[in-house]
Amino acid sequence: xxxxxxxxxxxxxxxxxxxxxxxxxxxxxxxxxxxxxxxxxxxxxxxxxxxxxxxxxxxxxxxxxxxxxxxxxxxxxxxxxxxxxxxxxxxxxxxxxxxxxxxxxxxxxxx
Amino acid sequence: xxxxxxxxxxxxxxxxxxxxxxxxxxxxxxxxxxxxxxxxxxxxxxxxxxxxxxxxxxxxxxxxxxxxxxxxxxxxxxxxxxxxxxxxxxxxxxxxxxxxxxxxxxxxxxxx
Numbered sequence: 001x002x003x004x005x006x007x008x009x010x011x012x013x014x015x016x017x018x019x020x021x022x023x024x025x026x027x028x029x030x031x032x033x034x035x036x037x038x039x040x041x042x043x044x045x046x047x048x049x050x051x052x053x054x055x056x057x058x059x060x061x062x063x064x065x066x067x068x069x070x071x072x073x074x075x076x077x078x079x080x081x082x083x084x085x086x087x088x089x090x091x092x093x094x095x096x097x098x099x100x101x102x103x104x105x106x107x108x109x110x111x
Numbered sequence: 112x113x114x115x116x117x118x119x120x121x122x123x124x125x126x127x128x129x130x131x132x133x134x135x136x137x138x139x140x141x142x143x144x145x146x147x148x149x150x151x152x153x154x155x156x157x158x159x160x161x162x163x164x165x166x167x168x169x170x171x172x173x174x175x176x177x178x179x180x181x182x183x184x185x186x187x188x189x190x191x192x193x194x195x196x197x198x199x200x201x202x203x204x205x206x207x208x209x210x211x212x213x214x215x216x217x218x219x220x221x222x223x
Contacts, residue, residue, distance in 0.1 A: 009151070032209045043201065043214040044154070089153060095209035097142055097161060098169070103153040 002027045004092050006102025013080050014110050021105045023090035024072040030092040033073045034099075035064060039086045047088075048075070080109045114138050117202050117215035124196075124222050132187045132218045134202035143185035144203040144212065147171060154201065160185055161208075189220065196222045 003026040013019050023033075031052040036044035050057045050064045050073065057064050063076040077084055090102040115136040124130045136143065141162050146154040156169030160179040174193025179185055185204075189196045199219050203212040 006153075034211065036214075043216050045214070046211050049211065091154075093209050097144070097159050097167075097205075097208045098156060099212065101154040103151060 002092075002098075002100045004090060004100045004102045006090050006105060008105060009103065010106045010108070012108045012110060015080060015082060017080055019075075019077045019080055019084070019107055019109075021075045021088055021090070021107070022072060023074070023092075023102050024070075025092040025100070026071070027092065027094060027100075028068075028071060029094045030071075030100075031095050032093040033064070033066060034091050034093075035075050036089045036091070037086045038089065038104075044089060077107075080107075082109050082111050085109045115202065115204055115213055115215040117200075117218050119218060120216065122218055122220045124220070126222055127191045128222075129188055129190050130196075130220065130222075132189070132200055132202075132220070134185045134187065134215055135183055136185075136204045136213075136215075137183060138204055138206075138213060139182070140204035140206050140213070141182070142205045142207065143179065144205075145169075145175070145177065145185070145187045146201045146203065148199040148201055148217075157187065157200075189222075196220060 005024045034049035037047045038044040066073040087104045091099040093099045118133045144159040145157040158177045160166040176188045201217045202215040205212045
């Protein structure tokens with residue numbers, strides 16, 4: 001069935017360093033790939049998304065890259081700050097109502 | 112934070128009791144969703160509704176039921192048939208398929 005694998009499950013970086021989280025999807029028909037950030041005890045919130053007709057998208061310190069051939073997409077956070085500490089989820093959708101979420105990455109930014 | 116609300120934030124029930132979780136949105140979104148979140152398992156879809164009076168099973172619908180009588184409301188009932196109901200439940204809404212989903216603050220259900 002449809003599946004999204006997300007790695008790593010935990011990631012610790014020093015403040016100011018970069019963080020990269022990778023997701024691999026199984027359904028080649030997927031065409032929408034959002035990333036959500038969930039702080040402890042709070043709701044997930046969209047931080048960036050990308051559609052399959054685009055290879056890369058940037059928003060300040062956050063970027064997402066998509067490789068359709070390899071069926072993977074990655075979240076890049078540069079110049080990490082303590083407030084970036086959270087759980088990050090990737091998801092994939094075929095343009096339908098069903099999203100397949102990854103299992104999450106707990107990012108810790110060490111001051 | 113407004114837009115989509117869930118109540119209550121914490122809910123405790125005894126085994127064998129049905130319990131209903133509330134979800135309301137004022138975003139005028141047609142689609143609404145219920146997810147279950149367990150540690151290390153991400154978000155799993157329980158039910159979704161594309162429009163009023165219509166809903167579809169997600170990946171883990173067994174032991175749950177929903178209704179969609181109003182555009183703004185999508186309550187979830189956790190029945191006694193759900194074998195492991197203790198979890199964090201998230202409601203979401205979106206304008207259409209393949210668009211951003213907006214999440215509510217969640218309800219943490221504990222069944223003992």
